Amino acid sequence: MADNFETEKTFSRRGFLKMSGVATGSLVAGTYLGSLLDLGTETEENTDTETASEESNQNSGEEAAVQEDYTRAYKFFTKADDFKTIEAATERIFPEDDLGPGAIALGVGWFIDHELAGGYGVNAREYMKGPFKEGTDFQGPQYPLLRRDLYMEAIRVMNEEAQENHEKLFHNLEPEQQDEILTMLESDELELRGAKASDFFEELRLATLSGAYADPLYRGNKGMQGWEMKKFPGAHMSYINEVEQEGPVELETMPLSSHSDSH
Structure with a gap:
């Protein structure tokens, strides 16, 4: 199997720049801390309302992050x-x-x-x-x-x-x-x-x-x-605009789902 594994490793290693995703939170420290300080300019009711609203927004952001890949x-x-x-x-x-x-x-x-x-x-x-x-x-x-x-x-x-x-x-x-x-x-x-x-x-x-x-x-x-x-361009429906071009042609990678709006 050693030879087969080596073959598969070679086959699977393609030169390309890794795509990366960055997950960020939506919490703004100044606003959040401000809701915890009694500055004498807000009533307790208003403070509680704003704090609850911010916590709700934060929880919604966290929930959205969890459900981002809902197909899994x-x-x-x-x-x-x-x-x-x-x-x-x-x-x-x-x-x-x-x-x-x-x-x-x-x-x-x-x-x-x-x-x-x-x-x-x-x-x-x-x-x-x-x-x-x-x-x-x-x-x-x-x-x-x-x-x-x-x-x-x-x-x-x-x-x-x-x-x-x-x-x-x-x-x-x-x-x-x-x-x-x-x-x-x-x-x-x-x-x-x-x-x-x-x-x-x-x-x-x-x-x-x-x-x-x-x-x-x-x-x-x-x-x-x-x-x-x-370097596979994906599910392009036609190459009529590229077939007669000289030299390499670079196309945006396109999944099948990108054509759903056309039906």
Whole structure:
């Protein structure tokens, strides 16, 4: 797996300037402190009213900050530890480095959570009836286990292995220790009920890359940073104005949601 991991790291490191966000509070110290001082110019009732109003504004600002990314709510996972296990595993496949964000910052875990809650999780577009025989490398997995059940089984095995050897859950391990368990999955050194461990590893690898580069509409690729690393302009509907231009053309990165007003 060492070679595969190195390949993925090289593939995921794109030269670009990191996008950053700054969260700021709305509290103005002078105004707030003024409401606490009795300067003899206000009645107690007025002071209490202004203080309550400012506290309300402050609480509204805090609430808005919490709800800023309101799409980040579990749709499939019911336990935070299970979600964090998948998050940690995707980060080892697509790690953050000095060239760009990793899977966690890109929201890949949320992408996978929402996908598992839909058709992807129940293999909706795949033939899932027997006979179930060993297939060729080109046929993919040949068993009745649904994808959502495959994820939960792998999470169970990963955490059992982590606790047995390190007395911690997978997401609490050091990166090198996480790599050891992922290596065991990839090489089928761990046993999953109803599926090959290597099949899950490949499924997780592909889901990680999909979450890193999918349109933000699907909860991954947060802030279009995955596209920025690849210099991909996003979901432009047409290039008719650029096709005959000479030399490189730089376009503003555009998500699918930017076209919603045109329908």
